[in-house]
Amino acid sequence: MTAEMKTEKAQAAAWFRDLRNQIVAAFERLEDSHSEGPFADMAPGRFEVTETTRTSDDGSDAGGGLMSVMRGGRVFEKVGVNISEVYGTLGERAQNAMAARKGIPGMKDDPRFWASGISLVAHMRNPHVPAVHMNTRMFWTPHAWWFGGGSDLNPCIEYDEDTAHFHGQQKAHLDPHGADQYPRLKEWADEYFYIPHRKRARGVGGIFMDDQSSGDWAADFALTQDIGRAFLPAFVPLVEKRRVQAYSEADKDAQLIHRGLYAEYNLVYDRGTKFGLETGHDANAVLMSLPPLAKWV
Numbered sequence: 001m002t003a004e005m006k007t008e009k010a011q012a013a014a015w016f017r018d019l020r021n022q023i024v025a026a027f028e029r030l031e032d033s034h035s036e037g038p039f040a041d042m043a044p045g046r047f048e049v050t051e052t053t054r055t056s057d058d059g060s061d062a063g064g065g066l067m068s069v070m071r072g073g074r075v076f077e078k079v080g081v082n083i084s085e086v087y088g089t090l091g092e093r094a095q096n097a098m099a100a101r102k103g104i105p106g107m108k109d110d111p112r113f114w115a116s117g118i119s120l121v122a123h124m125r126n127p128h129v130p131a132v133h134m135n136t137r138m139f140w141t142p143h144a145w146w147f148g149g150g151s152d153l154n155p156c157i158e159y160d161e162d163t164a165h166f167h168g169q170q171k172a173h174l175d176p177h178g179a180d181q182y183p184r185l186k187e188w189a190d191e192y193f194y195i196p197h198r199k200r201a202r203g204v205g206g207i208f209m210d211d212q213s214s215g216d217w218a219a220d221f222a223l224t225q226d227i228g229r230a231f232l233p234a235f236v237p238l239v240e241k242r243r244v245q246a247y248s249e250a251d252k253d254a255q256l257i258h259r260g261l262y263a264e265y266n267l268v269y270d271r272g273t274k275f276g277l278e279t280g281h282d283a284n285a286v287l288m289s290l291p292p293l294a295k296w297v
Helices: 006-033 092-096 160-177 181-192 217-229 231-242 249-268 271-278 283-289
Strands: 048-055 061-071 076-089 112-124 131-141 144-154 206-212
Touching: 006 061, 006 076, 006 112, 006 131, 006 217, 006 231, 048 076, 061 283, 076 283, 112 283, 131 217, 131 249, 144 160, 144 181, 144 217, 144 231, 160 181, 160 206, 160 217, 160 231, 181 206, 206 217, 217 231, 271 283
Parallel strands: none
Antiparallel strands: 048 061, 061 076, 076 112, 112 131, 131 144, 144 206
């Protein structure tokens, strides 16, 4: 039996909210500072923030969150940065859709759960700027707790130096937690973000973990925080470097086709999408990861 962990839940939820605030501010600064190159003559984009709510089958409160979406920016064509804190009981289908810990002993007798996290997906105006995904989360039941999350880069036009920078920042943030952490989480990301029906990865990888529960909550939380802390220094310099580049119609076409690949993955394989829909979370928040435009040929 796991304790209620009220203090730990509050700390995790507060961290996800703080990380959300940092990222939203950084992305709006990127919009403000885009003074040359494609789309520089447009108005800078801003996030629209919407509260999301969730109710149990009996109509009682079951948590919610904040959905922050920017559409039509001059750097970001569409980006969502969502946070949530949800709770209630897990039905059988929701248990089957859990990202980790299927068949927890005692779950059927006491199916209560609590979960909080941040989820981000950015689709960019300029095809030279890579799309990106990041999420971190904590999950609790009366019988177990764990953390999960990671981030991965999804360029339609690949630059080896960008891939090296993104991975280098992640490694630098994970190395203090042990030399084995970055290789372990990189390999996990390579496996998780693979698209079987296309027989290819959806991007150039990153880091990913699920079911992280070493027994030391503070250590696992610290690891999760550094996954989040790695994100801005890994991604923002790539945006600043690539957003000024000219591009062709062929480049834009390649971007739209690559977005189709991204949509396929998120709708067919992504476990977070499946869990969010099965637990009744706001569908717009769950599906904010989908690109504004995509193409299949």
